[in-house]
Amino acid sequence: MSSKKHPEPPAPAVRRVPSQRPGPAGGKRDQNRRRRLAELCDAALALFLERGIEAVTIDEIARAAGMAKGNFYRYVEDKRDLVDALIAPVAAAIDAAMDRCEASTDAATDVAGLNAAYMRLALDLLQVYIAHRDLVRLYLQEARVPGVGARAPVAELEQRVTARTIALTRVAHEHALLAKIPPEVSALAVIGATERLLLAHLRDGIFEDEAQIATSLVRMVMEGITG
Amino acid sequence: MSSKKHPEPPAPAVRRVPSQRPGPAGGKRDQNRRRRLAELCDAALALFLERGIEAVTIDEIARAAGMAKGNFYRYVEDKRDLVDALIAPVAAAIDAAMDRCEASTDAATDVAGLNAAYMRLALDLLQVYIAHRDLVRLYLQEARVPGVGARAPVAELEQRVTARTIALTRVAHEHALLAKIPPEVSALAVIGATERLLLAHLRDGIFEDEAQIATSLVRMVMEGITG
Amino acid sequence: MSSKKHPEPPAPAVRRVPSQRPGPAGGKRDQNRRRRLAELCDAALALFLERGIEAVTIDEIARAAGMAKGNFYRYVEDKRDLVDALIAPVAAAIDAAMDRCEASTDAATDVAGLNAAYMRLALDLLQVYIAHRDLVRLYLQEARVPGVGARAPVAELEQRVTARTIALTRVAHEHALLAKIPPEVSALAVIGATERLLLAHLRDGIFEDEAQIATSLVRMVMEGITG
Amino acid sequence: MSSKKHPEPPAPAVRRVPSQRPGPAGGKRDQNRRRRLAELCDAALALFLERGIEAVTIDEIARAAGMAKGNFYRYVEDKRDLVDALIAPVAAAIDAAMDRCEASTDAATDVAGLNAAYMRLALDLLQVYIAHRDLVRLYLQEARVPGVGARAPVAELEQRVTARTIALTRVAHEHALLAKIPPEVSALAVIGATERLLLAHLRDGIFEDEAQIATSLVRMVMEGITG
DNA sequence: TATGAATGAGGATTCATTCAT
DNA sequence: GATGAATGAATCCTCATTCAT
Numbered sequence: 033m034s035s036k037k038h039p040e041p042p043a044p045a046v047r048r049v050p051s052q053r054p055g056p057a058g059g060k061r062d063q064n065r066r067r068r069l070a071e072l073c074d075a076a077l078a079l080f081l082e083r084g085i086e087a088v089t090i091d092e093i094a095r096a097a098g099m100a101k102g103n104f105y106r107y108v109e110d111k112r113d114l115v116d117a118l119i120a121p122v123a124a125a126i127d128a129a130m131d132r133c134e135a136s137t138d139a140a141t142d143v144a145g146l147n148a149a150y151m152r153l154a155l156d157l158l159q160v161y162i163a164h165r166d167l168v169r170l171y172l173q174e175a176r177v178p179g180v181g182a183r184a185p186v187a188e189l190e191q192r193v194t195a196r197t198i199a200l201t202r203v204a205h206e207h208a209l210l211a212k213i214p215p216e217v218s219a220l221a222v223i224g225a226t227e228r229l230l231l232a233h234l235r236d237g238i239f240e241d242e243a244q245i246a247t248s249l250v251r252m253v254m255e256g257i258t259g
Numbered sequence: 260m261s262s263k264k265h266p267e268p269p270a271p272a273v274r275r276v277p278s279q280r281p282g283p284a285g286g287k288r289d290q291n292r293r294r295r296l297a298e299l300c301d302a303a304l305a306l307f308l309e310r311g312i313e314a315v316t317i318d319e320i321a322r323a324a325g326m327a328k329g330n331f332y333r334y335v336e337d338k339r340d341l342v343d344a345l346i347a348p349v350a351a352a353i354d355a356a357m358d359r360c361e362a363s364t365d366a367a368t369d370v371a372g373l374n375a376a377y378m379r380l381a382l383d384l385l386q387v388y389i390a391h392r393d394l395v396r397l398y399l400q401e402a403r404v405p406g407v408g409a410r411a412p413v414a415e416l417e418q419r420v421t422a423r424t425i426a427l428t429r430v431a432h433e434h435a436l437l438a439k440i441p442p443e444v445s446a447l448a449v450i451g452a453t454e455r456l457l458l459a460h461l462r463d464g465i466f467e468d469e470a471q472i473a474t475s476l477v478r479m480v481m482e483g484i485t486g
Numbered sequence: 487m488s489s490k491k492h493p494e495p496p497a498p499a500v501r502r503v504p505s506q507r508p509g510p511a512g513g514k515r516d517q518n519r520r521r522r523l524a525e526l527c528d529a530a531l532a533l534f535l536e537r538g539i540e541a542v543t544i545d546e547i548a549r550a551a552g553m554a555k556g557n558f559y560r561y562v563e564d565k566r567d568l569v570d571a572l573i574a575p576v577a578a579a580i581d582a583a584m585d586r587c588e589a590s591t592d593a594a595t596d597v598a599g600l601n602a603a604y605m606r607l608a609l610d611l612l613q614v615y616i617a618h619r620d621l622v623r624l625y626l627q628e629a630r631v632p633g634v635g636a637r638a639p640v641a642e643l644e645q646r647v648t649a650r651t652i653a654l655t656r657v658a659h660e661h662a663l664l665a666k667i668p669p670e671v672s673a674l675a676v677i678g679a680t681e682r683l684l685l686a687h688l689r690d691g692i693f694e695d696e697a698q699i700a701t702s703l704v705r706m707v708m709e710g711i712t713g
Numbered sequence: 714m715s716s717k718k719h720p721e722p723p724a725p726a727v728r729r730v731p732s733q734r735p736g737p738a739g740g741k742r743d744q745n746r747r748r749r750l751a752e753l754c755d756a757a758l759a760l761f762l763e764r765g766i767e768a769v770t771i772d773e774i775a776r777a778a779g780m781a782k783g784n785f786y787r788y789v790e791d792k793r794d795l796v797d798a799l800i801a802p803v804a805a806a807i808d809a810a811m812d813r814c815e816a817s818t819d820a821a822t823d824v825a826g827l828n829a830a831y832m833r834l835a836l837d838l839l840q841v842y843i844a845h846r847d848l849v850r851l852y853l854q855e856a857r858v859p860g861v862g863a864r865a866p867v868a869e870l871e872q873r874v875t876a877r878t879i880a881l882t883r884v885a886h887e888h889a890l891l892a893k894i895p896p897e898v899s900a901l902a903v904i905g906a907t908e909r910l911l912l913a914h915l916r917d918g919i920f921e922d923e924a925q926i927a928t929s930l931v932r933m934v935m936e937g938i939t940g
Numbered sequence: 941t942a943t944g945a946a947t948g949a950g951g952a953t954t955c956a957t958t959c960a961t
Numbered sequence: 962g963a964t965g966a967a968t969g970a971a972t973c974c975t976c977a978t979t980c981a982t
Contacts, residue, residue, distance in 0.1 A: 064941090084404045086313040090977065100943040105978070176400045176458060177311045194459075210484055216465055217456065217475040218484040224455020225448035231403060232421075232447050239443070248444045255483040257437055257445040287961090288965080295966090316951065327968045332953070514982090515944080522945090538858045540767040543972065554947045559974070627857045630912060631765045648913075664938055670919055671910065671929045672938040678909025679902035685857060686875075686901050693897070702898040709937040711891055711899045745962090771956065781964040786957070946980080952973085959967080 069107045071097045073118045077166055085115060085174055085183050111182040122160060122167045123189050129156035130196045137203050146207055153200070158246075161230070169234040172227055197223055222253060296334045298324045300345050304393055312342060312401055312410050338409040349387060349394045350416050356383035357423045364430050373434055380427070385473075388457070396461035399454055424450055449480060523561045525551045527572050531620055539569060539628055539637050565636040576614060576621045577643050583610035584650045591657050600661055607654070612700075615684065623688040626681055651677055676707060750788045752778040754799045758847055766796060766855055766864050792863040803841060803848045804870050810837035811877045818884050827888055834881070839927075842911070850915040853908055878904060903934060 075096035079088040090111055094104040108114045133156075136149035161168050171186060179187020201219035204210055210218055229245050232238040239245055302323035306315040317338055321331040335341040360383075363376035388395050398413060406414020428446035431437055437445055456472050459465040466472055529550035533542040544565055548558040562568045587610075590603035615622050625640060633641020655673035658664055664672055683699050686692040693699055756777035760769040771792055775785040789795045814837075817830035842849050852867060860868020882900035885891055891899055910926050913919040920926055 082405060083407045084313070084410070086311070087405075087407050089975085101977090102944065102979080103942055106941075111977090173403045173405065177404055178309060178314075178400065180310045180314050183311070211478065211482065213475045213478060213484060214466075214471065216459070217472060218479065220455045220459050220465075221452035221476065221479055222484065224451040224453070226451070227455070228447045228451025229444065232443070238447075239441075244441065245444060248440045249448065251438065252440060252445065252448055253484050255438065256479065256481045257440060257449065291966085317953090318951070326966095328952090329954075329969065330967055333966070338952090518945085536859060537861045538767070538864070540765070541859075541861050544974085545972075553945095555973090556948065556975075557946055560945070565973095627859065630854045631858055632763060632768075632854065634764050634768050637765070665932065665936065667929045667932060667938060668920075668925065670913070671926060672933065674909045674913050674919075675906035675930065675933055676938065678905040678907070680905070682901045682905025682908070683898060686897070692901075693895075698895065699898060702894045703902065705892065705894060706899065706902055707938050709892065710933065710935045711894060711903065770954085782956090783958080783965065784963055787962075792956090943982085944980100945982100947978085949975105949977090951975085954970105954972080956970090957968085959965100961964085961966100 065107060068097075068099070068103075069117060071099075072104065072107055072114060076114055077118060077170060080115075080118075080170055081166060081173070085111070085170075085186075086181070112184055115182050116185040119167060119171065119185055119189060122164050122171065123185075123192075125160045125163070126157065126189070126193060129153055129160065130193075130200070132156065133200055134196075137200065143207060143209065146204060146209060150200070150204065165234060168230065172231040173235065194220070194223070225249065225252070292334070295324075295326070296344065298326075299331065299334055299341060303341055304345060304397060307342075307345075307397055308393060308400070312338070312397075312413075313408070339411060342409050343412045346394060346398065346412055346416060349391050349398065350412075350419075352387045352390070353384065353416070353420060356380055356387065357420075357427070359383065360427060361423075364427065370434060370436065373431060373436060377427070377431065392461060395457065399458040400462065421447070421450070452476065452479070519561070522551075522553070523571065525553075526558065526561055526568060530568055531572060531624060534569075534572075534624055535620060535627070539565070539624075539640075540635070566638060569636050570639045573621060573625065573639055573643060576618050576625065577639075577646075579614045579617070580611065580643070580647060583607055583614065584647075584654070586610065587654055588650075591654065597661060597663065600658060600663060604654070604658065619688060622684065626685040627689065648674070648677070679703065679706070746788060749778075749780070749784075750798060752780075753785065753788055753795060757795055758799060758851060761796075761799075761851055762847060762854070766792070766851075766867075767862070793865055796863050797866040800848060800852065800866055800870060803845050803852065804866075804873075806841045806844070807838065807870070807874060810834055810841065811874075811881070813837065814881055815877075818881065824888060824890065827885060827890060831881070831885065846915060849911065853912040854916065875901070875904070906930065906933070 072093060075098075076088070076093045079092060079096060088111075090104055091101045093111075093114070094101045108117060130153070133149050133153040136152065137146055140146045140149055171189065174183055174186045175190035177183055177187075179185075179190075198216050198219045201210070201215040205215035205218075226249060229239075229249060233242065233245060299320060302325075303315070303320045306319060306323060315338075317331055318328045320338075320341070321328045324331075335344060357380070360376050360380040363379065364373055367373045367376055398416065401410055401413045402417035404410055404414075406412075406417075425443050425446045428437070428442040432442035432445075453476060456466075456476060460469065460472060526547065529552075530542070530547045533546060533550060542565075544558055545555045547565075547568070548555045551558075562571060584607070587603050587607040590606065591600055594600045594603055625643065628637055628640045629644035631637055631641075633639075633644075652670050652673045655664070655669040659669035659672075680703060683693075683703060687696065687699060753774060756779075757769070757774045760773060760777060769792075771785055772782045774792075774795070775782045789798060811834070814830050814834040817833065818827055821827045821830055852870065855864055855867045856871035858864055858868070860866075860871075879897050879900045882891070882896040886896035886899075907930060910920075910930060914923065914926060
């Protein structure tokens with residue numbers, strides 16, 4: 033599996049495809065390649081959601097994107113690279129939200145400031161979810177399987193998100209915003225609950241009303257589930 | 260040319276891996292069979308946990324179990340079949356626990372009875388977890404990916420567990436044991452939180468103290484996470 | 487374990503070897519396809535004649551055709567499919583000859599007309615033989631083995647030829663063109679004698695003079711073999 | 714395919730299995746092994762007729778004979794060896810009939826003597842057919858495919874039968890018993906016609922009345938098929 | 941650029957044959 | 962003798978990747 037291109041752990045991060053391309057960045061050429069890449073991403077996303085990243089063939093993706101297999105490699109190096117490109121926007125948005133939250137908590141001088149930072153984070157992540165439903169679903173479906181091969185980028189994102197969430201929770205904990213529960217526990221519990229609800233909604237279409245989920249979730253977080 | 264698959268009428272279709280094996284059930288032969296199958300399961304489980312079900316080769320499994328590739332097929336029909344055999348004990352135990360809980364809730368005449376049933380379920384599932392840590396971890400890692408190919412049995416189990424949990428929660432909800440939150444929501448939230456914590460523990464070794472997780476989880480479920 | 491084959495619902499089932507190929511029918515691409523397929527057929531035919539259809543490996547065929555194993559499947563779905571493509575021209579020609587003969591006998595109003603029809607059939611089949619000596623030899627060699635697997639198309643052809651020949655003979659019989667011998671018997675006897683002679687010629691190179699065979703055959707059919 | 718045991722052309726003819734066995738020839742031991750071998754032959758014959766020699770697995774044969782696969786090799790060296798044992802009686806009987814006919818023709822001093830010899834041959838062969846219908850059918854089905862692998866013994870028999878028949882016919886021809894047709898031609902024509910009729914009878918069950926076939930065949934040989 | 945042909949490594953599966961019990 | 966477990970070579974088929982056009 034992971035023999036040449038991606039030596040798994042190290043991840044040298046040499047993207048040769050996207051760089052060194054003719055034409056100015058933003059010119060006709062550049063536009064075109066962006067469009068093609070987007071088409072690839074769209075096609076791949078649909079297939080990945082349906083059958084899982086590993087089971088989908090490069091040929092299938094290319095054909096679903098309306099291009100020949102050989103052309104695939106013009107826009108992307110690998111299936112892994114495609115997954116990378118696919119989740120890049122979500123990863124960037126999440127990282128940005130986390131960055132902002134971290135900055136805010138660092139700068140916060142009182143409990144109110146901290147709370148505001150967390151609230152802001154929640155809203156930012158909500159925006160990500162709204163803007164990238166299918167990508168979020170892909171993340172939810174694939175993030176827990178060992179990050180081997182093409183799934184690596186997803187697993188990496190998951191690790192980063194988890195670690196940063198725990199770190200942020202630790203701050204809240206230190207400021208006594210949370211019950212006497214280890215911050216890792218509460219962080220993971222909230223993440224887990226949220227993710228499970230989103231998955232049920234996105235994959236299985238269980239809830240009609242998204243707002244309802246959010247409200248219930250907040251309430252559970254605040255008060256528990258017992259009557 | 261013909262483009263459709265050719266049916267081949269004759270095909271005597273001898274069951275490989277037949278249930279009816281020579282020797283009495285429990286005899287030397289039968290024992291050996293079981294042991295070999297167990298070895299396969301053990302070897303496979305380790306590999307599956309490390310790299311994901313899809314990425315693992317039958318040849319690798321066989322070799323890890325100390326047997327030649329061809330021998331694999333004496334004990335199991337498929338990778339999928341192996342996964343089936345692998346999770347069978349957990350599936351059975353979970354189903355049994357759910358059955359018992361359903362029976363108890365059906366028979367319960369008051370709130371105390373209901374609560375006892377749920378508590379019992381929690382303890383039963385805890386036993387499953389204790390007895391099958393690695394299998395539970397496999398389940399947690401793989402259950403959310405679309406159930407295609409060898410992963411199908413896991414996905415099926417996930418669906419069953421989810422559905423039954425929601426059904427049981429609905430009963431609790433109807434008896435006003437829970438806050439005014441849709442039962443699907445609270446069920447999935449608890450499942451999600453629990454699973455995420457278990458995964459962190461089993462896969463990433465985050466918590467030293469398992470009891471701590473349980474306690475915290477219960478508290479969060481009862482009271483929320485805020486201080 | 488499960489013992490039955492797992493259906494796998496999704497399976498997008500992309501037709502390999504699709505009829506709809508890029509480029510116009512007759513263009514460069516199409517030409518190339520046909521040539522490659524022809525090369526496969528040629529290589530396969532030689533091997534089949536030498537060692538029998540069953541004993542020949544797909545890899546051998548591909549290599550003999552000067553291509554890599556994997557490429558085989560671009561042009562043909564199966565070994566069976568290849569056999570299908572291989573005998574298609576003969577099958578078509580034979581069927582056409584039979585069709586024509588049937589039409590003629592249907593339209594015939596007198597014995598002369600009937601005789602002309604049969605003579606015409608003989609000449610048509612002779613043309614087939616001349617145009618496809620090796621394929622006829624393949625047919626002769628393989629037609630009698632049970633039509634399992636890749637040999638199926640040959641067996642099917644044999645059945646069709648036999649049935650139609652008997653039907654045509656029956657017509658002749660009804661018009662008293664033949665001795666008081668059941669039409670099935672005389673039909674099969676002639677088929678058998680002819681095929682055996684052709685096989686001896688094509689496979690074992692027994693006769694130098696093809697015309698001699700034909701003449702003798704006709705004479706035997708007309709008068710028997712005794713002096 | 715034909716790599717170690719049977720180097721195809723040479724055929725060293727070392728049968729190690731049947732020789733060097735404990736017990737006297739004819740004793741309990743010997744009886745037993747004959748019975749087992751016969752069971753193998755019967756089972757194999759049925760399968761061979763149904764699906765062709767090549768397509769049948771050794772495991773299938775053994776199991777159909779009610780023994781374990783490993784036991785197969787106790788009685789027979791190979792599938793080829795089994796085929797050898799299978800057709801041995803027919804081969805021996807045919808050879809004997811041919812031997813006798815050759816001797817008679819050699820000793821014959823007049824045409825009547827020759828005719829008697831041929832008639833005797835025909836009757837002898839008829840006996841063979843009657844005594845070994847299924848084996849004759851197997852021969853008819855398999856004899857024309859190149860004698861590679863397990864089919865070799867059948868192909869060898871075919872060659873011998875053909876050659877000897879032609880030789881005998883040549884004698885008849887030299888004594889002007891036959892029309893002015895090359896003896897190879899008439900020999901093969903009769904063989905071909907006969908074999909085709911037998912195959913139709915044995916495999917496809919076309920004729921109810923065997924005697925009818927024989928009568929018709931003789932008549933055709935003597936007088937041709939035309940009215 | 942775009943296409944699909946070509947390659948070959950890799951993985952699943954079967955099966956003849958050997959062996960320990 | 963009998964059994965079926967074990968082995969590994971052989972074969973089918975797929976698919977990522979490269980290339981010529």
